[in-house]
């Protein structure tokens with residue numbers, strides 16, 4: 001549960017998500033360089049490959065976890081009044097969650113079309 | 114030689130101020146340290162307050178902010194400093210008088226890491242033995258003189274001095290984790306869990322930059338994290 005990821009687990013999640021994102025971006029860029037899609041249709045077909053959909057979903061999950069840990073750190077560092085901190089954390093969580101659902105919708109729709 | 118020194122007596126002054134001092138060049142001997150100069154200045158104005166004792170970088174009592182950088186006055190050569198030399202108390206600590214700060218929070222964090230060997234086995238009949246290699250593990254850790262230069266240069270310690278242990282205490286936490294004679298590894302790691310005690314460190318490395326003994330708290334903090342990982346698996 002990332003909500004309760006206090007010290008060590010948050011730190012570990014941050015490292016692991018960073019490694020995964022680096023690998024995924026490397027793979028992604030390599031594909032664009034070596035075998036760039038020549039049309040929108042080709043791009044969509046590639047994105048809809050189950051392997052790409054799954055790894056891309058994990059990528060965005062990693063991105064959101066990474067952002068959550070990072071922003072949480074900033075808020076813990078600088079925002080000390082508890083009420084204010086809670087409001088900010090809730091806003092960040094809601095924002096990230098919304099982005100996550102939106103990304104998921106895009107990825108799933110891509111597969112459906 | 115010109116100095117600009119922070120003056121503040123909370124009992125009589127409304128706010129801190131900087132006071133200029135001039136030390137005649139005739140009084141400045143080659144190879145003189147900043148502490149020597151401060152002592153000469155104190156002869157002309159005995160209300161100027163600062164701590165010092167050993168005069169050779171061993172006791173850790175004369176940590177101050179020298180031209181924007183924390184260091185020990187007694188081992189800072191005057192010749193290395195740009196004038197006017199700006200002296201302030203170490204940042205982030207309550208000022209008691211001029212350059213003297215209240216270090217209670219710093220010591221509290223130090224005590225909290227249990228800076229002593231913890232052994233669960235019955236005490237041996239002879240001395241605790243260590244191989245030379247095991248002893249080498251403590252190099253770069255035991256030399257800390259608790260001057261506080263590092264913790265008071267650490268932004269994470271400025272923001273959360275009551276909850277974040279700070280680089281000095283964490284270096285000592287690792288000093289006991291690394292000691293082959295200590296048997297409380299699991300408890301020590303457990304006690305550093307949570308978002309504050311260890312994990313407020315964001316590897317800014319100010320601590321490494323200023324340590325007058327050339328120690329590396331950031332590396333020790335990294336090793337504690339590695340130990341936690343090892344314990345998880």
Ligand code: SF4
Nearest residue numbers: 257258260261263324
């Ligand atoms: S680690 Fe260095 S700077 Fe920090 S308290 Fe020890 S000797 Fe001073």
Ligand code: SF4
Nearest residue numbers: 267314315317318320
């Ligand atoms: S490395 Fe960590 S402990 Fe050292 S100054 Fe930076 S935040 Fe503070």
Ligand code: FES
Nearest residue numbers: 166168172173187
């Ligand atoms: S006077 Fe002891 S360390 Fe400087």
